[in-house]
Amino acid sequence: MSWGGSFQLIQTLRKSPAVFRCCFRQDRAQTLSHGDPLFKVHYLGTEKIYSLDVEQAEEAIGRLLEKSPDMATLDKLGKEHALVVRPRYVEVKEIRTGRQLTKTYLKDIAYCAADTSKPNLFLYICKQQGQQLQCRVFWCSRPDQAKDMTACLARSFQKALKDLQEEETTHARRKKSKGKEANCSDRRKEKLHTTSRLEK
Numbered sequence: 001m002s003w004g005g006s007f008q009l010i011q012t013l014r015k016s017p018a019v020f021r022c023c024f025r026q027d028r029a030q031t032l033s034h035g036d037p038l039f040k041v042h043y044l045g046t047e048k049i050y051s052l053d054v055e056q057a058e059e060a061i062g063r064l065l066e067k068s069p070d071m072a073t074l075d076k077l078g079k080e081h082a083l084v085v086r087p088r089y090v091e092v093k094e095i096r097t098g099r100q101l102t103k104t105y106l107k108d109i110a111y112c113a114a115d116t117s118k119p120n121l122f123l124y125i126c127k128q129q130g131q132q133l134q135c136r137v138f139w140c141s142r143p144d145q146a147k148d149m150t151a152c153l154a155r156s157f158q159k160a161l162k163d164l165q166e167e168e169t170t171h172a173r174r175k176k177s178k179g180k181e182a183n184c185s186d187r188r189k190e191k192l193h194t195t196s197r198l199e200k
Contacts, residue, residue, distance in 0.1 A: 042139040043081040060135035106160045112153045119143035
């Protein structure tokens with residue numbers, strides 16, 4: 001393809017209908033998930049907090065909203081981030097570039113919730129290095145999306161806890177089994193030693 005043809009193609013794509021661009025963004029978002037639950041949101045950011053008090057979370061939300069455009073503008077901005085719920089962690093990615101912005105292990109999340117006073121907001125509080133608490137806040141296009149995200153994370157917590165308990169049970173059984181095998185082996189050695197002495 002000639003340079004002129006490439007330029008024409010780029011111009012055509014730029015003038016293409018919004019539906020085409022929207023479909024392209026959706027496909028791009030789906031490739032980020034690899035089959036795991038994915039929510040398209042606007043990531044407002046992270047604020048440090050010092051306790052799990054509701055007041056601390058509300059103050060953090062207030063500070064982030066001050067830095068962000070007003071609510072009406074947020075709805076027009078679109079969903080440029082993806083919150084992906086993996087089996088062991090939650091990650092936030094830029095949809096356009098695929099760049100990972102945050103990664104939080106489920107075991108480090110203290111709680112998550114849809115904000116009751118601002119139903120379009122979803123947040124989770126997590127423990128970072130040095131035991132520092134952080135509040136991460138997201139703007140959802142619909143209030144029910146924030147509730148869906150809360151429910152999805154709750155299910156992931158339950159599954160992760162169940163998997164951990166199963167791993168611990170399996171580990172305990174293996175340890176017990178190894179202990180029994182060691183005892184049997186010791187008895188066999190002792191029996192062989194006794195037999196050899198009698199033969200002498």
